[in-house]
Amino acid sequence: MTAVWQQALALDAKFNAYRTPSNPQFKTLYIRRKSQLLRESAKSGRDPAVRKEFLPIRAQLLTAKYGSPAYSDQGSIRSRSFSMRSVGRNTLESFDNLAISDGKKHHRRHQSSGSIRMSFDGPMKRVFDSIELVPTKEADASRAMAGGKTISENYAFAGMHHIFDQHTAAVSSVKFANDDRTRVACSSLDGTLSICQVIPPPATVICMLKGHKGGVKDFVWSLSNDIILSVSLDGTAKLWDVAAGSCIRTIEDEQGGELLCCAFQPLNNNMFVTGSSKHAVQVINVSTGKGVKGGSGKVTGGVMALTFDPTGHILWAGDDRGAIFSFTIDIATGKLTKTRRITVSEGHPITSISARAWISREARDPSLLVNSCINAMCLFRIITDDGGLQLKKTFPVKQKRSHIRSTFCPLMSFRQGACVISGSEDMCVYFFDIGKDSKPCVNKLLGHSAPVLDVCFNCDESLLASCDEQGLVIIWKREGKQGAL
Structure with missing residues (x-):
């Protein structure tokens, strides 16, 4: 239920900039009251599926009234899963120069004027997969x-x-x-x-x-x-x-x-x-x-x-x-x-x-x-x-x-x-x-x-x-x- 009311709050927050633009205090009061009402609704034990079904209808109504918001969509985190392709080629090339290899990967090391730059052979995914993040057992x-x-x-x-x-x-x-x-x-x-x-x-x-x-x-x-x-x-x-x-x-x-x-x-x-x-x-x-x-x-x-x-x-x-x-x-x-x-x-x-x-x-x-x-x-x-x-x-x-x-x-x-x-x-x-x-x-x-x-x-x-x-x-x-x- 908490996840559902946060989605509802996010939807209203997205359009909050368009509400009474000459009265910013009202916008603050609106989003604060919205948060309070949604929390009370969550505690009441109402069926979250009903509100979840209402969310797309609410989005359509707000879009019809205010138009598309200027900021980016606030979809789920799954819809914005990270891809190295989205970072761009220049970024990938610079990531190749980021870190010192753990010794299992072939690398070239360049040193000049106190600087260190690395480049790796093979896809960056292999580099990330080779890193053991938490060194201890569960x-x-x-x-x-x-x-x-x-x-x-x-x-x-x-x-x-x-x-x-x-x-x-x-x-x-x-x-x-x-x-x-x-x-x-x-x-x-x-x-x-x-x-x-x-x-x-x-x-x-x-x-x-x-x-x-x-x-x-x-x-x-x-x-x-x-x-x-x-x-x-x-x-x-x-x-x-x-x-x-x-x-x-x-x-x-x-x-x-x-x-x-x-x-x-x-x-x-x-x-x-x-x-x-x-x-x-x-x-x-x-x-x-x-x-x-x-x-x-x-x-x-x-x-x-x-x-x-x-x-x-x-x-x-x-x-x-x-x-x-x-x-x-x-x-x-x-x-x-x-x-x-x-x-x-x-x-x-x-x-x-x-x-x-x-x-x-x-x-x-x-x-x-x-x-x-x-x-x-x-x-x-x-x-x-x-x-x-x-x-x-x-x-x-x-x-x-x-x-x-x-x-x-x-x-x-x-x-x-x-x-x-x-x-x-x-x-x-x-x-x-x-x-x-x-x-x-x-x-x-x-x-x-x-x-x-x-x-x-x-x-x-x-x-x-x-x-x-x-x-x-x-x-x-x-x-x-x-x-x-």
Whole structure:
């Protein structure tokens, strides 16, 4: 029944942009009320087959009234099963250069100026099939300790906890505070950030952070959650006092470029890193607001995504030309040393990178999750101490133009399998089990009426936040008791 009401909600969300276009508040109230009524209907025990039969009639009525929606169809995941043919020949050729062979495949290795590129003989399918994703045996004991639930059951969501619509342009990023299940922050291309309280209800906007003169592309909480760092298309990075809701310091990019991404040094929050449209990675001292000596690096394109490994010794930067660069960083001084270059897909921007040292007790390999505009999300194994990568698996995600982000689910548990989540241009939120070779999609959330740009769990996975290109932020609640899984 839950699947049926989500399909009904997705159908109405698809046409939501056409309802009273001059009154966006009504659209938010409509979709919120629709979700509530559908949940109540699901609990009443009514026959889901009746509503399922009504869905195509409802679709015809909405199409007759509003015309065909501008966004892509939200059919089932089966109808959009991933095919390497859909990625294109150029992408396939660049995938051939992605990863280091496990030694069972013949390959050629080329090294120059610290870069590594691989090419394989034979179809790419043979390469993917040869990769053993989860190195351990099926863990029946671990599954029993987790209550015997499947990973699909653990990531089932009952509906919407709250909808925020305080931003007037696309929400570029959404992040819960570190180890905090109650607060979430959002950045927007309208030039503002917002900090929201989601628990206890009612959910409210605590404050708006205003000061950037251009769209805010990225932000990050400090480890203690007392500071937020944001970067903007106006070429500035700002440090905000969360408690006061005021700007502490503004740092202008030395080269005058747009700032596209940022990250705190995880073991030394007195340093942060920015990525700019001028192809520069820059380490900056928080106390002085100045770049550190030796803390700058160049890549081949505009830097669109940054992430550190949990130890803080490796930094990865993804650019708008389809390459990922790894740097080692001196934690004490902030000095950067470029070590590796991996071409993911020539000419297709890297829009998201996230790292995880240990995904679960069943998938212990240190891993890197990458979004690129190739209609796929890539999972890499981190294989060397200087950031070398090996392609592990790809997942079907609709992405050709939007700045889509993804993330690992935060809890390491006794459940078998490990989950990653991603936004998508087809207005859905996707959950993938990296341990499944076939049908890895274990859940799909429907409710947005525009491409979903970012997703984030709170620390105990009781709530999930997602944001879209129309400025809407949806807080989803997990089925059952809220709290740690």
